[in-house]
Amino acid sequence: MAGVLRGNGIDRALEKPCDAAVRVAVASSTSAELPAQSAQQLSLLILSDIRFMREGLAEVLGRDDGFQTITVAADPGEAIAVMRTAMPDLVLIDVALPDGLAAVGRLHRVAPRIRIVALAVAETEAEIIAWAAAGACGYVPRSAALADLIGFLSNIMRGEQTCSTRVAAGLMRWIADGPRIDKAAARARPALTAREEEIASLIAAGLSNKEIARRLKICVPTTKSHVHNILAKLELERRGQVSRWLRENPPA
Secondary structure (H helix, E strand, O other): OEEEEEOOOHHHHHOOOOOOOOEEEEOOOOOOOOOHHHOOOOEEEEEOOOHHHHHHHHHHHOOOOOOOEEEEEOOHHHHHHHHHHOOOOEEEEEOOOOOHHHHHHHHHHHOOOOEEEEEEEOOOHHHHHHHHHHOOOEEEEOOOOHHHHHHHHHHHHOOEEEEEHHHHHHHHHHHHOOOOOOHHHOOOOOOOOHHHHHHHHHHHOOOOHHHHHHHHOOOHHHHHHHHHHHHHHHOOOOHHHHHHHHHHOOOO
């Protein structure tokens, strides 16, 4: 059975500590149309380094009246250039994009309130938490059919996310995990490199050094070095504290 996370997106819910208002309900059938109030306003940016992916999705979604404009970008730099000239309402990012998790942070630094949706996510707790920690407000599972895509985007624009009850429980555990950080005593956010931001998100998702190395196609000693640097910069003692720190200190 599936559930629906309601609120202003996964990232908005996870910005709060364990008292965050995340409500889980039984999923209803998704709408095949975008919300009427945004039908004449919604603009979409598709970010993928695979040309037929971004152009194919743009062509299919362009047939729907709910989109005012659809633009495409092959890399984060190109996406940022598009965002600075014509700010989209929604960014659909292909999870296969190299350094995709870090790209979410880059886009948020340009437009902190932009809605970013991860496309073709493996529906596991680790994957979904990694993208939520990076700043995605929702995701489309890799098992979703093309015909269901507009329904998923419609739900996300309404602040809902359809997911399995197991994944919903994992997100709830993630919210409640770890000690509360005293915001009043917090200093300016240390500057992490794009690679460190990505690895920190994977640490927060519960991946081991070996799993991170395999995911990023780097060697384990390099991963350990990055983890050591991250903990030193964040002044943390254990990697288990990274998840809470990231939620309490989102990128500016």
